[in-house]
Amino acid sequence: MAENASAPPILIRGVSEPRLEVHKFRPGAVVGASFLALVLQAFVPTHVWKGDLVGDLIELPLLVTLYFGLSRRNPSRGLLLGMVIGMAQDGLSGANPIGLFGIAKTLVGYLASTIGARLDVEHPVSRMVLAFTFFHLQNLVCVFTRRWLLAQAAPFMSVRLLVASLVAALVAWPLFALLDKLRQDED
Amino acid sequence: MFEIATRRRPYVLLAVSLVFQILLLAVQVRRPDGARLIRVWAVELLTPAERAGSWAMDMVRGGWSGYISLFRANRENQRLREQVGELTMRNSALESRAAEAERLGALLQFREAHADAPLLAARVIGGDAGAGRAIYIDRGERDGVQPNMGVITPQGVVGKILEVYSGTSQVLLLTDKNSGAGALLADSRAQGAARGSGGPLLQLDYVSNDQEVAAGERVFTSGMDKIFPKDLPLGTVVETRPGNPFKQIQVRPAARLDQLEEVLILLSRKQWDWEPKPAESAETAPGARTPAAGTAKTPAPAGGEAKVKP
Numbered sequence: 001m002a003e004n005a006s007a008p009p010i011l012i013r014g015v016s017e018p019r020l021e022v023h024k025f026r027p028g029a030v031v032g033a034s035f036l037a038l039v040l041q042a043f044v045p046t047h048v049w050k051g052d053l054v055g056d057l058i059e060l061p062l063l064v065t066l067y068f069g070l071s072r073r074n075p076s077r078g079l080l081l082g083m084v085i086g087m088a089q090d091g092l093s094g095a096n097p098i099g100l101f102g103i104a105k106t107l108v109g110y111l112a113s114t115i116g117a118r119l120d121v122e123h124p125v126s127r128m129v130l131a132f133t134f135f136h137l138q139n140l141v142c143v144f145t146r147r148w149l150l151a152q153a154a155p156f157m158s159v160r161l162l163v164a165s166l167v168a169a170l171v172a173w174p175l176f177a178l179l180d181k182l183r184q185d186e187d
Numbered sequence: 188m189f190e191i192a193t194r195r196r197p198y199v200l201l202a203v204s205l206v207f208q209i210l211l212l213a214v215q216v217r218r219p220d221g222a223r224l225i226r227v228w229a230v231e232l233l234t235p236a237e238r239a240g241s242w243a244m245d246m247v248r249g250g251w252s253g254y255i256s257l258f259r260a261n262r263e264n265q266r267l268r269e270q271v272g273e274l275t276m277r278n279s280a281l282e283s284r285a286a287e288a289e290r291l292g293a294l295l296q297f298r299e300a301h302a303d304a305p306l307l308a309a310r311v312i313g314g315d316a317g318a319g320r321a322i323y324i325d326r327g328e329r330d331g332v333q334p335n336m337g338v339i340t341p342q343g344v345v346g347k348i349l350e351v352y353s354g355t356s357q358v359l360l361l362t363d364k365n366s367g368a369g370a371l372l373a374d375s376r377a378q379g380a381a382r383g384s385g386g387p388l389l390q391l392d393y394v395s396n397d398q399e400v401a402a403g404e405r406v407f408t409s410g411m412d413k414i415f416p417k418d419l420p421l422g423t424v425v426e427t428r429p430g431n432p433f434k435q436i437q438v439r440p441a442a443r444l445d446q447l448e449e450v451l452i453l454l455s456r457k458q459w460d461w462e463p464k465p466a467e468s469a470e471t472a473p474g475a476r477t478p479a480a481g482t483a484k485t486p487a488p489a490g491g492e493a494k495v496k497p
Contacts, residue, residue: 075200075201076196076197076200079197079200079201087208097211097212097215098208099209099211099212099215100212102208103209106205106208107205110197145212149212149216150224
């Protein structure tokens, strides 16, 4: 996952499209951030903060997947990162079969990378909107997976999900700003 | 080619990742009945193909076995048809033999009941090819048959011998227009002459209009014709009406003239009792009469024929 620090920024697409920059990150930044998000998501609610605030309301692995997908703008890398984070999340959760969040985050990583290559996602508001949207996209994929593949009941929408998506959007603002510090090209 | 593969790499990678994870899910997850999801999917995926294959095999097997069965059934059908034909013929032959045995039995019984009567059994061997009502029998001159001898069956009078040849004879039936016999009405005892009309019935002539004759009255031979002895059954009155100068009486012959196969020839006009008399039975009646002396009785030859000569 380490990026090539010496590589210059790449301009993608033709002249008719916006000239969007592909960001590079410090070595170990993607792995470290992903690992930290997973640890916080899995162990903090159990061992540190007894409650479901982080576990349910703040989807840190989703936000990390989304951020790196939008920033690196490489669909292949984005979907692979989403798959790894999602499967790790499933493995750490203990309750989910491996692949449930993996499928959802694979799609999230792919779509975020695709969107990141076409839109300017540096503005805080657009980041919050994207976090809100992708939260529900992930939920939608999970619900479909549960219902169609696993024959389990799962709601498409609830107040709690709405609150969680808003929380994710709010958290995305400072989190993405924090992760921006890990970019190598801003040094 | 390589460029296309590179350009499509994200899609391929996405598809592979998703399929891999879906399969991973299927391996882990169990259905409520305990079956792994991957097994359920595999079964659901393969079952239609297996079902289609099984259906196709069943069709092929069914068609083949149906064809073979049909072929066998056809052969068996042919064999059974032949068997049915054979059995039908055999059945007809047996029925014919049974009927013949019954007739011969009746003839023999009649012959035994009239052991003293000079009777000669004969078989009908042909009919008259012309319009006349005559039959041919297998007895002739060498058997002692002579013209104008009477011919009867156990049911009644048949006719008389018309022509005699060495081994066969021609019998003129009662119903022929040229045939006739002396008749006697059973109840009124009025006498007349029964003659053939060319049809199935006889015409009884010379009965006065004063005589009361009713349908159903029996008619016997009167013995006046010098052919038949007296009191042989001739027929039954079926219709009577006044006529000029005599009554017109229709008589149905007692013998079934259209179903003749065996007959008895009266070798003489010797009088004998048509109806056997139980009181005269040798075993029961005291002083019972034995068959008339001088009447020879020969055992019935093959075919149930009994030959009796005076």
